Amino acid sequence: MFRFEHIEFLWAIAFVAPFLLLVAFFYHQWKKNKLKAFGNIAIVERLMPTVSKTLPKVKFSLFFLAFISLMIGLANLQFGTKMEEVKREGIDLMIALDVSNSMLAEDLSPNRLERAKRAIYQLIEKLQNDRLGIIIFAGDAYVQLPITTDYSSAKLFLESIGTDIVPVQGTAIGTAIDLALKSFDYENGTSKAIVIITDGENHEDDAEEMATQAFERGVIVHTIGMGSEAGAPLPIYKNGRQVGFRTDNNNTTIISKLNEVMLQEIAQAGNGTYVRATNANAGLGIIMNEINKMEKKEFGSKVFKDYDDRFQIFLLISLALLVLEFFISKRKSTKLDKIKLFE
Secondary structure, eight states, rough: OOEEEETTTHHHHHHHHHHEEEEEEEHHHHHHHHHHSSSOHHHHHHHHBBOOHHHHHHHHHHHHHHHHHHHHHHHOOEEEEEEEEEEEEEEEEEEEEOOOOOOOOSSSOOOOOOOOOOOHHHHHHHHSSEEEEEEESSSSSEEEEEEESOHHHHHHHHHHHOGGGGGOSOHHHHHHHHHHHHHSOGOOOOEEEEEEEEETBOOSSOHHHHHHHHHHEEEEEEEEEEEOSEEEEEEEEEEEEEEEEOOOTTTTTOOEOOOOOHHHHHHHHOOOOOEEOOSSSSSSHHHHHHHHTTOOEEEEEEEEEEEEHHHHHHHHHHHHHHHHHHHHHHHHOOHHHHTTTTT
């Protein structure tokens, strides 16, 4: 396994290297135009027998490769040399996020789904040893992120979540709970919890029964309600711009409302806590306070403990290329021109 300790230097390659190539290209064109101004290029070149067209390109190529090698060296390529199992204490947490169209309602800012995603992101920032997984659901449920301690991957997966990621519309909370239960590893003995984040609208399965089954298996089910009792219309977007609101068959604007009673019943069945999200507080903090009261169990996680630095190799290569570039002249050697091998 390898990694770069200071990956920001690799961005320098991505941005500076093309700039150097452009400068070299335009300098070559400028120089060529200047020679044309003196007259016929073939005659001008014969008047300057010691000027080489190839050696300046060689010098620039060496300088360019030295720059690339230097940036890789500063980024400090490291190779993992020793894998150890590090013991950690935490819980297993599965977040089930509703991605149905009703989550686009804007009674929370900027909308229910984005408010929920921001709250989950803030939660990930605070996690230390707990293992996290993410399930998305609408009319069906899918594992977006298997349970893991890789919080960086969790953030990447979270960013890609949208209402178009699940093809079937609906609010299959029971299916999401069932999938979460199947995703846990029960042999490790860690405490387990599920957090359902939804507006609860168009509820279409027996989520209360599934929450009861979860509690019987030792898994606590919490719920967070996204939205308001008054509700809000569902915007329609086209090419990134809002063009109207969703309507029913009678051309009446659809108002999506929070099904708070149902979410309270699910939390009660799962021996968990229900919280209604607001613009000021998404509710995950309150839920996490309850989760942190759960008994934390020790579990193992294999990681590369020791890393060996390899920056020296690339710095030496860069230095060697710069030294070679320094000793190469831009002009032809007159002594070499006097050697006539075939005369």
